[in-house]
Amino acid sequence: MSAAQSAAVAQEPVNPEEQNRMAVRALILLLITFILGTLCLQGFNLVFTNIGADVGAPEQAALITSLPSIVLGIVCFIYGSLGDFVSLKKLIVFGLVTLFVGSLFGFIANFFFTKNLWTVIIARILQTAGEQVAGSVYLVIATKYLKNELKVIFFGLFTAGYQVSAAIGVFAAGLLSSIAWQYLFLIPAITIVFLPFLLRLLPDRRGGSKHVDWIGFTIFGLASAFLSLFFSYNAWWMLIVCIVLFALFAVYINRANDPFITPAFFKNTRWLAAIMLIVLFYFTNYCMSPIFNSIGGTLYKMDVTQVSHYIVWAFLVAALFGTTSGWIVGKIGRTPAIITASVLMMCGFVGSALCINTNFGLLTLFACIFYAGCGLMYSPVVSTVLDTLPVDESGRGVGMNDLVMNVTASIGIAIFGAQLGGTALGGGSIIGATGPAAVYSNLLVIAACVVFVGLIWFLCFHKHIYRGESKQEKHEVAPAPEEA
Template sequence: MAQENTAAVQSDDVDAATNAMAIRALIPLLITFILGTLCLQGFNLVFEQVGSDVGASAGQASLITALPGIVLGIVCFIYGSLGDFVSLKKLVVVGLVTLLVGSLFGFIANFFFSSNLWTVIIARVLQTAGEQVAGSAYLVVATKYLRNSLKVVFFGLFTAGYQLSASIGVFAAGWLSTIHWQYLFLIPSVTILFLPMLLKNLPDQNGSGDKVDGWGFAIFGVATAFLTLFFSYSNWWLLGVAFVLFVVFGIYINKAGNPFVTPDFFKNTRWIMAISLIAVFYFVNYCISPIFNAIARDVYGMETSTVSNYLVWAFVVAAIVGTSSGAIIGKIGRQTALITAGCLMLIGFVGSALAVNAGFLTLTLMACVFYAGTGLMYSPVVSTVLDTLPKEESGRGVGMNDLIMNVTASIGISVIGGMMSTAGNASGSLIGATGAAAGYSNLLLICGGVILLGLIVFLVFRKRIYSDSQA
C-alpha cells in the first residue's frame, strides 16, 4: 500500500532533469529579486533626502515611492499571470533589460546631469517593473517545475531573501546617502550578467501559448492602479473609478471569447477561502515598523537612525526563519506551520502592546517574534493557496497572491497610518498606559486582533481548503 501511495505521488511530480533545471534557474532569479528589493527598500528609506536634493516638496518626494509602488502592484499580477500564456524566457529578457535601462538611466541622468524629480521617478518605475519579473518568474518556476518536496523550501528562501534584502537595503541607503544616493541605482544593474544562465535553464515553452488577452490585462491593471491610488491619496472619485472598472472587467470576462481569466476562476471556493488568509494575515504586515518608529520618537525620544539599528535584527530573524521554513514544515506539517506562524505574529503584536513602556529592547524582542512569524508564514500560506488551483492556472495564482499581498498591505498601512496621527492623544488603553504610549498600545492590540481573525478564518475553513489536496 505504501508503494502504491509513493507511486501515486511520483506520477504527479516532475522528473529529475526538470527539477535540476528549475534549481539552476531559481538561484539567479532569487539573487536578481534580492538586489531589486534592496534598491526598493533603500529608496524607501532616503526618498525625503532625494526629494530635497532634486528640489521637490515633501509631498512630491513621496511620489518617489508611491508611483513605483503602484507599478509594483500591477506588474506583480500581470507577470505572474503571463506565465500561463507566454515563454518565461521572453518575460525574463524583457524584465532584465528593463531593469538595466532603468538603473543606467537613473544613475547617468541624476549623477552626470542636473537631478530632477521625474528622472528619479521614471528610473525607479523602470527598475521596479524590471526586477519584479524575477520575483514572479521565480514563483512560477517553483510552482510548476520543482519537485513537490522542494517547493516549500524555495518558497521559504524567497521570503528569506526579501527580508534579508530589506535589512541590507536600510544600511546600504544610509551609507550611500552620505556619499551619493545616485549609486543606489546601480546596485541591481549587475543582474544582466545572469541572462545567459537563465536563457539556458528556463523552459523554452511555458503555458498554453494562447494569444495574450491584452484588453483584459489592461482593464484589470488600470482598475488596480486606481484602487491603490485611492488608499494612497484618499480621494473617493478614485475608488469610484476603480469600482466601475472592476464591474467592466467582470462583464468583459463573461462576454470575451478567450479572457486571460474566466469567471470559473473566481468560483473556486477553495481558492477564495485560501486567498482570504493572505488578505487578512498580510493586512498589517507593514505596520509594526512605523508604529515602533513612532513609539521610539514619542515615548523614548529616539532618532530613526537608532531605531533601525534595533529593528534590523528582527529582519535578520525573519530571514533565518524563512530559510528554515522548508525544514520546519517538513517536521510539523503545513497546517501546523501556518498556525504557528500566526501565533508568533499575534504574540509579537500583543506582547508589544503590553510592553510599550518596558523599554525599547523589550519591544525589539517582540518585533523579532513577530518577524519570525512572517518569515514562517509565507511558505505555507502561498503553497496552500496555489494548491487549490490546477497547475495550468498556477501563474495566475501567483499573480493574484502578489496582488492581494501588495494591495491589502497597502490598505492596512493606510488605515493604521491614519490612526497613528491621533494615537498620541489617546485618553487611556486596555493595559493602563497613558499618553502616547496608550494610543500606540491600542494600535498594536488592533493589529493583533486582525491576526487573531486570520487564525479563526483558517481554523474554520481549513478542512474545506485542504479537502482535495495531495499535500
C-alpha cells in the same frame, strides 16, 4: 512561485548534463539580481517617510511603497503568463534594461536635479517591474531545467535570498540615508553586467501560443491601482473609478472569448474563503518597518542608521523561520502552523504596543517575534489557498495570490503610513500615553486586531477550506515564495 512554472516549453535536443550546468550558472546570476532588487525594495520600505519629508510631500510618502507594490503584484501575474510564449532571453533583456533605466533615472533625477516625489515613484516602479523578471525567470529555470535533486536546494536558496536581502536592505538604507538616500537607487544597477552572460546561458525557446489577455490584465490592474490610490488620497472619485473598473471587469470576463480568468474561478467558495486569509494576514505586511523607524526617530531620537542596526535582526529571524517553515509544517501540519504564525504576529504587535516607552532593545525583541510569524506564515497559507483550486487553474491561482498579497499590503501601508505623522490616534492609548507614543501604540494594536480577525476567519472556515483533502495533503507545503 510564478504561474510561468507551469508554462509549456518547446523541447529541443540538449545534453541534460550541460543543460543542468548552464541552468545552475544562470540561476546564480538571477538570484543575485533578485536579491539586489529586493534589497532596494526593503531599503525604500524602511526610509520612505524620511524621503517623503525630504521631497516636501510627507503626507504622500506611503505612495513610494504602495504604488510599486501594486505594480509588483500585477507583473508577477503578467510575467507568469508571458513565460508561456515569450523566450526567456527576451524576458530577461526587458527586465534588466528596465531595472537599469529605473536605477539611473531615480538617482540622476533626485541627486543632480530637484528632488520630487513622483520621480522617486516612477523610478521605483521601473525598478520593481524590472527586478521581478529575475524572480520569475529564476523559478521557470529551476522548475524546467534542473535535476530533481537540485530543485529543492535552489528553491531554498530563493527563499533564503529574499529574507537575507530584506535584512541587508534595511541596514543599507540606514547607512545610505545618513549620506544620501538617492544612492539606494544604484544598488541593483550593477546587474546590467550580467546580461551578456545570461543571454549565453538561458535557453532561447518559446512556449506555446497561449493567449495573454491584455485587456483583462489592464482593467484589473487599473482597478487595483485606483483602490490603493483611494486609501492614499481619500479622494472619493478614485473609489468610484475603482468600482466602475471592477464592474467593467466583471462584465468583460463574462463576455470575452478567452479571458485570463473566468467567472467560475470566483464562484469557488473554498478559494474565496482561503484568499481572505491572505487579505487579512498580509494587510500589515509592510507596516512594522516604517512604524519601527518612526518610533526610533521620534521617541528615541535615533537616526535611520541606528534603527537599522536593530531591525536587521528581525529580518534575519524571518529568514530563519522562512527557510525552516517547510520542515515545521511537515512536523505539525498546516492548521497548527497558521495558528502559530498568527499568534506570533499578534504577540509581536501587542508586545511592541505595550513597550513603546520602555526600551528599544525590547521593542526589537517583539519585532523579531512578529517577523518570526511572517516567516512561518507564507508556506502554509499559500499552499492552503492553492489547494482549493483544480490543477488546471493553479497558475492563475498563484498569480492571484501574488496580486492580492501585494495590493492588500500596499493598501495597508497606505492607511497605516498616513497615520504615522498624524494626531488622530494621539488622544490616548492602552499604555496611558498621548501624542506620538499613543499614535504608534494604537497603530500596533490595530494591526494586531487585523491579524486576530484573520485567525478568527481561519478557525471559522478552515474545515470548509480543507474539505475533501486527505491528512497527507494538509501537510503539504508551498514552493518557495516569489515575494514575502
